[in-house]
Amino acid sequence: DTGVSQDPRHKITKRGQNVTFRCDPISEHNRLYWYRQTLGQGPEFLTYFQNEAQLEKSRLLSDRFSAERPKGSFSTLEIQRTEQGDSAMYLCASSPGLAGGLGTGELFFGEGSRLTVL
């Protein structure tokens, strides 16, 4: 099954360290999303890509966060100088999109990368 895969599944790091998460979307999907979920909350939108172009970034995404999708396939989310408040589950999702650049809202999520900052 070629669903959305994320790596690593768990990451424990010390405050101030940099971390990088990788997401491999479903191969034929041109849209890729990053969401963040903290305990007891719903996912919050961070950013999304249409092919290799990053089209929108949430205000939640501080300057310490950067996301890339260099060839329109996999994506990376890097957090620099991690803080304890960055501890969360980072979810990646993809969708096929529609003609005209519209989305469908039917997102295919990965199992997430859980970050713990000590």
Next chain:
Amino acid sequence: AQKVTQAQTEISVVEKEDVTLDCVYETRDTTYYLFWYKQPPSGELVFLIRRNSFDEQNEISGRYSWNFQKSTSSFNFTITASQVVDSAVYFCALSEAYNTDKLIFGTGTRLQVFP
């Protein structure tokens, strides 16, 4: 601003009981979309349904049904004859018409179905 409220934090039922999960939303848009997603213990969110703001017809899919009422800004989800496999966290979500994939989620309702 857009907002989704799921007032029920946790619901416990016994197998075969019917259960309704409530969802109330706020938006100033006239065109918008509503969704339900399921998050089982494995953590992977699974899409259940999408509804646009112009379609108020109720929908039934097997044991699942959805009731959309614009007059009360609600989009409730009913599971009939619940099963243990229905145990999960259920999220209601809202999106704007300009970007249907940018979802605003509620805080979720944890459903526990006991045998």
